[in-house]
Amino acid sequence: MGLLVVGSVALDSVETPFGRIDDALGGSALFFASAASLLYQRVRVVGVVGRDYPMNGLDSLRARGVDLAGVTMADGESFRWAGRYGFDLSTRETLDTRLGVFAQFKPRIPEEFRESRFVFLGNIDPELQLDVLQQVRKPEFVACDTMNYWIQGAASRVSLLKLLKHVDCLMLNDSEIRELSGDWHIQRAARWVIAHGPRYVVIKKGEHGAVLVGEGNVFYVPAFPLEDVFDPTGAGDAFAGGFMAHIAKSGNTSPANLRLAMVYGSAMGSFAVERFSIQRFAEIGPQDVMARVRASQELVHFERDFE
Amino acid sequence: MGLLVVGSVALDSVETPFGRIDDALGGSALFFASAASLLYQRVRVVGVVGRDYPMNGLDSLRARGVDLAGVTMADGESFRWAGRYGFDLSTRETLDTRLGVFAQFKPRIPEEFRESRFVFLGNIDPELQLDVLQQVRKPEFVACDTMNYWIQGAASRVSLLKLLKHVDCLMLNDSEIRELSGDWHIQRAARWVIAHGPRYVVIKKGEHGAVLVGEGNVFYVPAFPLEDVFDPTGAGDAFAGGFMAHIAKSGNTSPANLRLAMVYGSAMGSFAVERFSIQRFAEIGPQDVMARVRASQELVHFERDFE
Secondary structure (H helix, E strand, O other): EEEEEEEEOOOEEEEEEOEEEEEEEHHHHHHHHHHOOOOOOOOOEEEEEOOOOOOHHHHHHHHOOOOEEEEEEOOOOOOOEEEEEEOOOEEEEEEEEEEHHHOOOOOOOOOHHOOOOOEEEEOOOOOHHHHHHHHHOOOOOOEEEEEEEEEHHHHHHHHHHHOOOOOOOEEEEHHHHHHHOOOOOOOHHHHHHHHHHOOOEEEHHHHHOOEEEOEEEEEOOOOOOOOOOOOOOOHHHHHHHHHHHHHHOOOOOHHHHHHHHHHHHHHHHHHHOOOOOOOOHHHHOOHHHHHHHHHHHHHHOOOOOOO | OOOOOOOOEEEEEEEOOEEEEEEEOHHHHHHHHHOOOOOOOOOOEEEEOOOOOOHHHHHHHHHHOEEEEEEEEEEOOEEEEEEEEOOOOOOOEEEEEEEHHHHHHHOEEEEEEEHOOOOEEOOOOOHHHHHHHOOOOOEEEEEEOOOHHHOOHHHHHHHHHHHOOOOEEEEEHHHHHHHHHHHOHHHHHHHHHOOOOOOEEEOOOOHHEEEEEOOOEEOOOOOOOOOOOOOOOOOOHHHHHHHHHHOOOOOOOOOHHHHHHHHHHHHHHHOOOOOOOOOOHHHHOHHHHHHHHHHHHHHOOOOOOOO
């Protein structure tokens, strides 16, 4: 088995209306692994950090069984991102991006990770995502994320379209799928993606939940209605972590099981936003995740008055 | 029993990316009654039209048992609204509003309507909404709509807050509840409303679905994922029509039944947007509504992997 994630391991400086934090643990691979390791014990991370990275910050992940053998340390500074959220947390401004050692990131998958059956390709250059896939022997279910930057670039768009032929599930947000497909209508855009390779597409809509389309299914999971959202950073990657961890743990890629995976993803996204960085994941256990899955079901439950 | 609706009966001129229509049947009371009469046979309308109103256009409502005895004809022109939607239908511009006889509208509830147990107060001056309530003898469940115009006006806001003490359910959209409560956060805004009178609040979020909050419940219904949305006009009033008709038909105001009422409302909203004006409601029957309720349940259905 094994669930491999390749992505960024970063230091985030974030301002929200409720506070600020500097150089906090972040990056797509870290949010993914923090969420996934609550459900599944064989999470494997590939990424790169600089000499300045506070490696002991990752002890809580190790304690949950995350294998960090694929996180290499390179000469230079760690990837840093700084951003500020608006009063209602629905808009954000990037204040600074310093790629540091991430600029030269060429993921090399350790031999013992190459048998991983489940793979998540975090948001990096689609050329690198393709390269990672070639290093994994026979993955059973591959999901990938992307972003507008790669969709807009002429060369990276070609690579992304090539990548799509090799992944089972594309995960992206609503503005990204509109841009990728050229269609503002989410349902049609999802069909466009499926015509280009993936069997499934997951559209993340932030506070408006997420949609799974594929194999004749449309499944909707609302965002969990939190009273206090603190910092939206990493919610999408935590979602991916919950989604993929449930699939890896169950070893079941049926449409019915992918529905439940969406709910685990949504639960993890809701935890991510309750604190800065990956802090919330250190406070909770599997029982908390189960409680939120139950509450998600209650949120949409109704009985029909006819057969 | 009986379900009373008081609101506008208008002529709408609408431009969407897919076409345009002039002087089509519209108004909150008409969309409400078109949807409600698919589920329930004792819908009663109170409104006003001008001498120019094409009254035979209402024959399809009469055929479904809608009692139009409360629609009076006054000297002058009918209420007209003209608007244009943007390419993705999520923004709209009002091109023209001519109140006509609606400016002098003083709803007088016919004697035979005053026993109505279920009442929907469409979006009109809260003073008039209060006046309507005083004419109804002993309503069991009263819902009302409102809009930013009444929320912003100093005098109308006072009336609206007075009205809230007498209604069971406030229905409004997300921008309206934010403005009314002064809180951008939907969950807290809902609590604010409930602290001001209504037991329930329904927040309509357009393509992002609708939320019911109240009596310790939070229930979410997604918007039905349509491939083709044609004209969003009237979706909110059609939603209200489905919601109230289910409650009136069942005579059951329990939280569990209000959940199902939300789904009927959502189904009706999804039909409203498939054609111009109230056209879609003339094409469908109860079986189509039931099919959409079933599909709504399938859309959010998942099985947990634990008790």
